[in-house]
């Protein structure tokens with residue numbers, strides 16, 4: 001039985017994690033749930049799963065929830081702020097923390113969870129992009145498990161099971177190509193927020209959906225795979241596969257290629273992580289190779305001249321240190337500005353490139369610690385916001 005603390009339980013991954021729990025309640029207990037501000041969804045989850053403690057980042061929303069629980073005679077404790085998230089990640093009664101907060105906000109709770117000996121089921125890729133060089137050594141030092149949830153990394157993990165790591169030649173990470181696959185730079189100039197939120201195969205939270213449209217999601221995943229599987233970024237290839245049936249592949253030294261397949265659903269990779277090293281019950285509908293959607297599985301290269309953030313991510317991941325931290329922070333600021341209608345779609349890329357160019361020389365020699373990562377994240381956001389202000393004025 002896994003005793004879970006689910007950070008970001010009201011989001012797309014959080015809700016699908018609870019779907020897995022709902023299907024097999026005797027295999028799990030829910031010890032803690034957290035969110036940013038969506039207390040209506042959290043209240044319903046608390047009523048159903050009765051965690052000991054929960055946390056709402058927004059303090060006034062936390063107060064409101066606390067009152068609502070009292071009025072309903074439910075005695076879950078309500079915490080707030082960053083500290084609330086960290087406390088939920090560290091409570092004694094949980095053994096596994098599901099990292100499903102979006103963005104850099106997910107890093108510190110996961111870091112503290114590892115320090116406290118918890119296994120980590122990780123969806124929050126920004127944690128590894130911004131802090132992988134601190135997180136992964138800590139995972140090894142504490143002897144806890146890192147259980148990947150991101151579908152590509154789950155696929156790679158499953159393919160690697162039983163293989164000698166020295167036999168791994170390359171990782172072929174698949175990408176749907178997002179809503180703008182096949183578009184030119186000119187086409188991208190005028191795409192709207194609504195266009196960018198319209199993902200062809202996956203239904204996900206807003207930030208990752210925009211990352212999929214810019215293809216930065218694949219850039220982040222290259223760095224995520226580099227940390228998870230100890231492989232240089234230059235040995236990871238992006239394969240655009242619009243049907244999202246093959247979730248990724250590995251190529252071994254002898255030329256054998258192993259792939260993991262399934263319908264595009266996050267429930268299965270979440271289940272794989274939560275039942276590791278065993279297999280759980282059948283929850284998603286059965287894979288049918290004769291389904292019309294399987295008739296044409298196609299593969300094409302990623303056009304990095306159009307989706308330039310992929311190139312930047314390769315470069316940042318290769319340089320390592322705090323450069324990916326800067327890139328990630330700038331991307332978060334830029335995606336937020338795009339979603340708020342402040343900058344255009346290509347303004348995201350401009351913001352990220354310019355922030356990295358400005359800050360790279362400043363972070364070069366810094367020692368890699370959790371404090372340096374947090375400080376760099378803050379500074380990069382300030383720089384990115386300055387660049388965004390400049391874009392808005394022109």
Ligand code: NDP
Nearest residue numbers: 008010011012013035036037038101102105123124204205
């Ligand atoms: P969502 O936006 O749907 O959900 C994000 C969750 O994080 C919500 O519960 C939100 O609370 C919470 N949250 C946001 N900020 C804070 C904060 N400061 N403190 C505490 N909680 C916070 O995102 P997704 O579920 O789509 O993605 C989550 C992570 O998983 C991302 O890193 C993403 O890249 C990764 N991932 C997602 C996939 C998907 O299919 N969705 C696939 C693979 C990876 P509230 O609801 O109150 O705002």
Ligand code: MG
Nearest residue numbers: 150151152221
């Ligand atoms: Mg993914």
